[in-house]
Amino acid sequence: MSYIIHRSLRQTPPVAVSAHGILVRDSQGNTYIDASGGAAVSSLGHGHPDVIEAMHRQIDRCAYAHTAFFTTEVAEQLAAKLVDGAPDGIGAVYLVSGGSEAIETALKLARQYFVERGEPQRAVFIARRQSYHGNTLGALAVGGNEWRRKPFAPLLMDVPRVSACYEYRGRGEHQSVEQYTAALLDELESAIVRAGPQNVIAFVAEPVVGATGGAIPPTPGYFKGVREICDRHGILFIADEVMCGMGRTGTMYAIEQEGVAPDIITVAKGLGAGYQPIGAVLATGEIVERIRRGSGNFLHGHTYIGHPVAAAAALAVQQVIERDALLEQVQKQGAALSRMLYNAFDNHPHVGDVRGRGLFMALEMVQDRATKAPFAPQRKLHAAIKEQAMKRGLMVYPMGGTIDGQHGDHVLLAPPFIASASDLGEIVSRLSDAIEAALKQ
Ligand code: PMP
Numbered sequence: 366m367s368y369i370i371h372r373s374l375r376q377t378p379p380v381a382v383s384a385h386g387i388l389v390r391d392s393q394g395n396t397y398i399d400a401s402g403g404a405a406v407s408s409l410g411h412g413h414p415d416v417i418e419a420m421h422r423q424i425d426r427c428a429y430a431h432t433a434f435f436t437t438e439v440a441e442q443l444a445a446k447l448v449d450g451a452p453d454g455i456g457a458v459y460l461v462s463g464g465s466e467a468i469e470t471a472l473k474l475a476r477q478y479f480v481e482r483g484e485p486q487r488a489v490f491i492a493r494r495q496s497y498h499g500n501t502l503g504a505l506a507v508g509g510n511e512w513r514r515k516p517f518a519p520l521l522m523d524v525p526r527v528s529a530c531y532e533y534r535g536r537g538e539h540q541s542v543e544q545y546t547a548a549l550l551d552e553l554e555s556a557i558v559r560a561g562p563q564n565v566i567a568f569v570a571e572p573v574v575g576a577t578g579g580a581i582p583p584t585p586g587y588f589k590g591v592r593e594i595c596d597r598h599g600i601l602f603i604a605d606e607v608m609c610g611m612g613r614t615g616t617m618y619a620i621e622q623e624g625v626a627p628d629i630i631t632v633a634k635g636l637g638a639g640y641q642p643i644g645a646v647l648a649t650g651e652i653v654e655r656i657r658r659g660s661g662n663f664l665h666g667h668t669y670i671g672h673p674v675a676a677a678a679a680l681a682v683q684q685v686i687e688r689d690a691l692l693e694q695v696q697k698q699g700a701a702l703s704r705m706l707y708n709a710f711d712n713h714p715h716v717g718d719v720r721g722r723g724l725f726m727a728l729e730m731v732q733d734r735a736t737k738a739p740f741a742p743q744r745k746l747h748a749a750i751k752e753q754a755m756k757r758g759l760m761v762y763p764m765g766g767t768i769d770g771q772h773g774d775h776v777l778l779a780p781p782f783i784a785s786a787s788d789l790g791e792i793v794s795r796l797s798d799a800i801e802a803a804l805k806q
Pocket of ligand 1: 463464468497499500571575576606607608609633634
């Protein structure tokens, strides 16, 4: 009997009792390879001694200090480290407790920036169809995940939506990548013009789409185009890197690979790597300076912002990534994982696409490769793959849902950065077995 409101109210999940490296153990003695880092969280694997020691030290010194009264050395050090490694223009950081809070904060920060500039009529965010930005009401409103939004739709602000950059499904048979990219950018610009550029606050997008399609990278030049359009119309660009950021794609921020600097970046998951709940909003010096010179207060705040133990964990995670050259490791092992996935699934009749960046890879499952027809939603193939993978001691992040009337089943892999080549081989082998078993089910 469980008194927890679990994700499924019909089924209680296994009880995790210990976790070390890439392995999680349950109370029945089963061991699982964490091939998804939970949900792209556990970038250093589990039980990393340096992170745990940093948390212990901070708990002993000062476990909590409310930000209405104090800042802490460790939160200041983390913020400085994040600003130091961030794309051009980023000048300050707001520390929160997770991804949804980071998005809510980003939306309010962007709105207040324009209010302080004397443009209070700006109230529109533009976002994309394939997108997930979190489950709180503001984050849910900007996200495009239909099945998550549906029961709450009357509570959500109106957000004009444009197509995501999703080449596998979006690019026409006779369209070049350049033509496809240009069409997407036209669509964005038209949406801005329709809303009235003077009414728009920001365009919100995940540089590499995570939870609504699985590791969908942008086409070359797409985000350069986004940046130009936002600049032309004087609106902000918010990059949601909650899932794809903090090294997951082989660079600290996925947007770095596009050669573009956003006005606001949200991160979470890999920031604390699961050791503590923590997220952050990185903003340009211009945004923060405007509010400083204006009202002087960002009208926001939560009880646990800047939590010192969470900051200690995140700072230690950053230090380990740097010391152990883990970004290079992600690039190298990402290339290896990608090769293994292509070898295993490139000719598979029900794998339509293998894609991703770094150690952020996904498979898109299809009924028919030629037509790209998806499986029927009632079949819940993604759930069957998860179940079969768990039976084989493998955690993968399965995603299924309907976006824009189109159902899809995806499998996301986001293994810890410390996974060895043989770990990756074992992951692909178990995944392959799980997929075959799920297809027979
Ligand atoms: N943005 C993105 C891109 C995400 O992937 C997620 C979580 N999957 C969130 C925001 C919300 O983060 P959290 O679950 O920590 O609230």
